[in-house]
Amino acid sequence: MISDVVSNSTDGRSSAKVLPGCNEVSVPAALLKRSLRQAERRGHLRAYALIAPLFLFVLLSFVLPLGTILVRSFHNTTVPEGLANTINAVRAWNGTRQETPPEPVYAALATDMKIAARDQTTGDIAARLNIEQSGLRAAFMKASRRVNARDEGPWKEVFVGADPAWGETPVWGTIRNLASSNNDLFLLSALDMRRDTAGSIVMQPSAERVYVDVFLRTAGISIMVTLMCLALGFPISYLLAHSKDRVANLLLILVLLPFWTSLLVRTTAWIVLLQENGVINSFLKSVGLISSPVPMMFNRFGVVIAMTHILLPFTILPMYSVMRQIPSSYVRAARSLGASPTTCFLRVYLPQCVPGMSAGALLVFILALGYYITPALLGGAGDQMVSYFIADNLTRSLNWGLAAALGALLLVAVLALYYVYDRFVGITNMRLA
Missing domain, CATH: 1.10.3720.10 (MetI-like)
Structure with a gap:
């Protein structure tokens, strides 16, 4: 529907020239509503354009850095990526319900240690394990040096000879707790709690509650x-x-x-x-x-x-x-x-x-x-x-x-x-x- 509004220059009044079949009242109202919507849309776009630099500044200088730091509270890929073979072997061992790890678990860990030495990630993996269980960094580094000095097993004797902790359950429970890249271990530590070797949430020892x-x-x-x-x-x-x-x-x-x-x-x-x-x-x-x-x-x-x-x-x-x-x-x-x-x-x-x-x-x-x-x-x-x-x-x-x-x-x-x-x-x- 189209209508033309013509201004009368002689008497100052306006008259509308309407085509046949058009509603004289609804056509200008529809055009007015459309014009108002377009004006509001342009106003919103101008407002968004004005605040866009400030929004980008806040996003890049505050939201992204803060979000990146907060993600670290539950996301860490050091152990899941560095000990992928070991984690799969530990899961298979847990399914057998044996008290001590079998030789395939040690063989998988030896393979991961050789890969870590090649990729120069041994220190990162050892540091991450040491955060959860004190003393694991030294045990991991000793075992890594012995493993990389040999070409083949049997590996259980090599690991236990490097440090007796590799023959005990707690170290393997720590590795199992770190199997997922998303976990609650850091958040639990911040609340003076931890997961034991069975995966249950327990309080830290009284001397370590801070x-x-x-x-x-x-x-x-x-x-x-x-x-x-x-x-x-x-x-x-x-x-x-x-x-x-x-x-x-x-x-x-x-x-x-x-x-x-x-x-x-x-x-x-x-x-x-x-x-x-x-x-x-x-x-x-x-x-x-x-x-x-x-x-x-x-x-x-x-x-x-x-x-x-x-x-x-x-x-x-x-x-x-x-x-x-x-x-x-x-x-x-x-x-x-x-x-x-x-x-x-x-x-x-x-x-x-x-x-x-x-x-x-x-x-x-x-x-x-x-x-x-x-x-x-x-x-x-x-x-x-x-x-x-x-x-x-x-x-x-x-x-x-x-x-x-x-x-x-x-x-x-x-x-x-x-x-x-x-x-x-x-x-x-x-x-x-």
Whole structure:
């Protein structure tokens, strides 16, 4: 259906020239809808084109590297590819239910060791086995040298002669647990658990349980820092929100000034203040309050104080923005109805501050969970958080799988916390609004 709209230049009115058989009203409406859809589509395409560079930047610089690291927490092909023949032989041996491996299992392992020596992957396989069972690296390297020095078997005597562990069940159970390229061994290690030689999930020995305590310590320090930030940030935010503009601007600059300073510089400044011969101890000595230096570094006190100072602006700013929007007429109305100042504050003013307090607390807690520099410089061995062990496994131990598992669990904890906040605190804020 086609219609032509012609503008009348003499009287300013428009007239429509419609072909026979066409609906005079529906044709322009259909064309208008089509034009609107095309305009909306062009608008969406322009919007997508504008955000495409930012999307690609975030994808290439954040999502892909993070996703690659997280995949390492459950995916590792070193043993499945390096000991493929051995894994098949171990599976066949497990089906026979014999207590010790037969000669074909050792022959398959010898074949894999020769291939690994040719491909120069012996060290990688030995390191991966050693992560699951301490001492396997040395046993694997000794056996590899003896195997590559011979052309034919019998191989069982060669392996047992290199290290008696090859004649025992645990080493073969470790190889069987690593048979799949996708497994939960790193994630279990991050939770102080492991799979035994039978494949069942058991707890690590008490002397080797580390990471559950680390996660609890990280949560405890983060909670303490969050509470400290709320306790110190609330009165500052209240003062900012109820001061004159000139005074409020000056105070806001003082709040943001440390925020603009490098994190490393602020942490180093706290080292100068808290050390045994630092500013605080020297002052306390000079006024006679102490006779010997008070230990304020390499302990929990120094970590909490420094982290509170660094993260305090993240609490003040959300609370300040909310307090600025609270009408003062509410409190005046409550006072005019006979409420005491304490009642006005607790039942009228404070509930309206909950959105800012909850947002600031969530922001500080999440940031505190991933802190690394401040605990590493100011804390002792018992004050290191999860981020320290992630960095240690990445740089010193070179155990990328365990580092990825720790990071994945920390990410899951943050997402769960945000879900709880959005589910419950968000509903509370809506009711208050």
